[in-house]
Amino acid sequence: MAFGTFALIVMVVGYAGGACLSLLARSQRSARMLTALGAVVGCVGGLAAAVSVFATRVPVEAVLPNLVSAAGGVVIRVDLLGAFFLALVAAVSLPAAIYGTTYMAEYEDRCSMRVFGLMFNAFLLGMSLVPCAANIFTFVLAWELMAVSSYFLVMTESENADTRQAGLWYAAMTHLGLVLLLPMFFLMAGGSEATSFADLRTGAATLTAGTRNVVFLLALAAFGSKAGIVPLHVWLPRAHPAAPSHVSALMSGVMIKLGIYGLVRVMFDLMPSGPAWWGGLLLAVGSVSALLGVLYALVEHDLKRLLAYHSVENIGIILIGLGAGSILHGVGLRALATIGFAGALFHTLNHACFKGLLFLGAGSVVQQTHTRNMEEMGGLIKRMPHTALCFLVGSVAIAALPPLNGFASEWLIFQSLLAGTYISRPEIAVGFPIAVGMLALTSGLAAACFVKAFGISFLAMPRSDHAAHARECHWSMRAMMMVLAGSCVVLGLAAPLVIRGMNPIIDSVPGLSAGEPLPRSPQLWLMVPNGSAQVSPLLMAVLLGAIALAVLLAIHAGGLRVRRADTWGCGRISQTPRMEYTASAFAEPLRRVFAEVYQPTQDLSISVHPESRYFIQSITYTSHVVPWFEKAFYDPVTGGARALATQIRRLQAGSLHLYLLYVVAALVAALAFAWWSK
């Protein structure tokens, strides 16, 4: 048996074993341990399978034709693109699973660890199988396993009304995706019996242009609802905060990436070389998602909701890369297009690392402060220094500051957009600069948002008793955060090598491939193939380190002395945490600038003394930002569904006579149909 197949079997057995063993565990504690054990074995198997595919460049295949043979059986084929996503799933699941072992301890008296263990391992199995699937049945099976099990994971704290609401939204949106996914596959099959991806690939060439367009739109909506593109992102800010933090890390870091995987698989592998407007639509959807995602993150003060909105933003950035690459590919600038594709895939990997890290960090903070509201945190850097350092690394990475990994991938995506200047067509001459502007604004706002997230949560004085009594979390949780933080640094510094390693993946997919050997870029430099721009994260890091060192030396050598004194508080006698800068205050200037987008509601009520209105007893000010497009898009839909359900409910009146009438009517209709069709 080949090593790759063996590793895949280890993966499946690990996850399935973890699911079954934790269900049979004797105590809650042993259930937690067995959950992690199964997950770790599964992740190692998944990583090994991916590595073997990368090393040998030969896809790992496994076919079980007798398993549900009517639907074509279970067909597994891990090619390079699949291996990339399989590695991504396994690499983030491994630390998250180990982190969860300790993190879930506080849930022990609230929910069953056995059921959680079953669902957690089923979730990991589903996510790992999605990139391995090679026919429609296997893909949909894995996709649904992932969706259903993650629904139960979101509902871990189902005694909470908000969680139930979030679960409902999540279930509705994820099944909307499935409802669109099935017709997409049927249209691609084009009435033939083809179910395997290889057949679909050959069959797609014969489809009419109209069918291909419909398939593309269905794929964008179906996979977009999983990835969280605007306006299908509504479940992210609801479901991510509700789930336990390491599950949020997996959902946000990995699961939504499988939406990207599906899109890449259908758009670039099964139906390559689509018309130019496909890329344009990706670019537009990506730009809007990125900008709206970061804008809503900016006014969000729930730490996990903020991170969820940032996932919307980063999915947008990935789509910008794919869109720009696809347009460049379409006009024949194939070498340049690989910059966009490589940037998008690299950003997928990077986002998995830093978003996983940030959610794990947020989990540690929430566990200690018992709140997700940033306004009740503060001063945590003194109490949780390691968590703070890890969260800072994640923040710098997601804000795309050099030399960390977020910078490298966003730089590539920027370069792919700037390459639009080589195309002399009016719509591109207008569209690309707008996209550049939106991406630049997004990056800037993301940096501002993480200044807020880190500054308000970790710096200054604690704003609540819980924050004042926070302690550093368990060492295993810290160790897992450090692993992810380390991977952010390494992926940033070694970005040119990672991009080189990605070239075979891009070459293996027909819609992404340059079709010609790319010029080998130097080891230390990220480079645009035509040599118009290059940057070296490693040298940048060395330079930044040298500057920091020079400043430190200058301070020491210059005889400057450090004076320790209170924070300047305008000379007031006592300073309390109530006087600190708040997250709302930090976001207020930007909230005013973008008031047209936010449409905030404000309510100011002043109660005065009954004797004189010059003596004010209390002032209450409340302000909310309710995303208006959620109202505009979803209120009519939910209202319509409700109204329809009320109408349909009349059918079930509870009267036996009526039901007998239905039976007779159905019988008569069936007979009439039989007579007519004879």
Added chain:
Amino acid sequence: MLLFSKIWKTGIATEMLQAGDPAAIEIGRALERRIKRLFGRALAIREVDAGSCNGCELEITGLTSPVYDMERFGMHFVASPRHADMLLVTGPVTRNMEIPLRRTYEAVPAPKFVVAVGDCAKTCGVFKDSYAVVGPVDRVIPVDISIGGCPPEPTDILRGILQGLDRFSQKRETTALTLEPVAAVR
């Protein structure tokens, strides 16, 4: 539309700048040279109202007006004592402002340069022996130079700062060697 009709109706609301006090310009030029030599950059001033009637503030505001325009001589007001080279204190020190003034003084990086502006800051003026007043500024923090007048004119203030800078240059040479330790006030 309202904006345009308003512009049309209002006409030009500014007037030509009259030539300022030539003495002030001369002092300003001297200050500019001195500041450049001492600091190599602009002089950052933090103003503290320790209980003034705001007469002195009116004159100090005059320093930033187009007539005196002290920024052209390399002097500017800053929003925090942490950024300041010099404190400009007005008024008799009231009981409420005693601790804030002391804290402000502590927040200024050494060498600290304090100018007391107006008769009140110098001697408490008409507020002398009031129950609400602690005393003149030098009862609370060390003062380098006091500028008399009720209120002193902008030219007087500029002249006072110029004289004070002479003492400051001597002070800087001594304090650079012996930086006094500062205990944080709790």
